[in-house]
Amino acid sequence: GQQLNQSPQSMFIQEGEDVSMNCTSSSIFNTWLWYKQDPGEGPVLLIALYKAGELTSNGRLTAQFGITRKDSFLNISASIPSDVGIYFCAGRDMEYGNKLVFGAGTILRVKS
Amino acid sequence: SAVISQKPSRDICQRGTSLTIQCQVDSQVTMMFWYRQQPGQSLTLIATANQGSEATYESGFVIDKFPISRPNLTFSTLTVSNMSPEDSSIYLCSVLGKQRSDTQYFGPGTRLTVL
Numbered sequence: 001g002q003q004l005n006q007s008p009q010s011m012f013i014q015e016g017e018d019v020s021m022n023c024t025s026s027s028i029f030n031t032w033l034w035y036k037q038d039p040g041e042g043p044v045l046l047i048a049l050y051k052a053g054e055l056t057s058n059g060r061l062t063a064q065f066g067i068t069r070k071d072s073f074l075n076i077s078a079s080i081p082s083d084v085g086i087y088f089c090a091g092r093d094m095e096y097g098n099k100l101v102f103g104a105g106t107i108l109r110v111k112s
Numbered sequence: 113s114a115v116i117s118q119k120p121s122r123d124i125c126q127r128g129t130s131l132t133i134q135c136q137v138d139s140q141v142t143m144m145f146w147y148r149q150q151p152g153q154s155l156t157l158i159a160t161a162n163q164g165s166e167a168t169y170e171s172g173f174v175i176d177k178f179p180i181s182r183p184n185l186t187f188s189t190l191t192v193s194n195m196s197p198e199d200s201s202i203y204l205c206s207v208l209g210k211q212r213s214d215t216q217y218f219g220p221g222t223r224l225t226v227l
Binding site: 030031033035040041042043044045048050088090092099100102103104105 | 202204214
């Protein structure tokens with residue numbers, strides 16, 4: 001199936017640092033969703049973005065829907081140990097029947 | 113958001129057998145989705161389960177291998193048939209958001225290991 005280009009693939013950062021990850025696509029997306037998955041759990045929705053240019057925050061998390069509708073980023077400020085996990089971007093692709101397409105994930109590890 | 117539960121949460125099965133995974137949602141939903149997540153990989157859509165009609169399968173997935181039932185608007189099952197070790201994955205049920213249908217939520221997943 002289709003995938004988004006998500007980077008970085010993994011990150012190992014110091015507690016308290018800010019984190020940034022992004023996704024790009026060759027297709028125009030209607031919606032961008034960011035999920036976090038802990039080991040043994042299903043993905044949990046963190047932030048949903050619905051229109052180009054939208055900037056949305058959820059606590060220490062901030063995400064933006066790119067103006068071109070082909071990219072999105074997620075920032076985590078002042079990381080803490082419980083931020084550890086896999087972060088997935090996902091988008092609704094108009095060319096793919098508006099189904100949800102997932103990035104490959106960013107593995108975040110935090111050094112305390 | 114919808115509350116989604118899945119049974120079993122995990123199972124270890126023998127090659128050649130079949131396992132049926134159940135998904136229950138706390139409210140009525142039009143569409144339910146089944147995803148597979150292979151070890152260390154992202155999520156791949158298997159099929160869309162429609163109430164009252166046959167499921168719609170994605171390329172690479174067939175009904176004989178992954179039969180799906182959708183008897184009502186709150187429940188669906190996915191069967192993994194004639195299993196092989198390559199079927200070892202997490203299987204996830206998913207539904208659209210109630211307030212925004214372009215949002216999507218996932219169940220806790222069923223971790224399947226095939227020996």
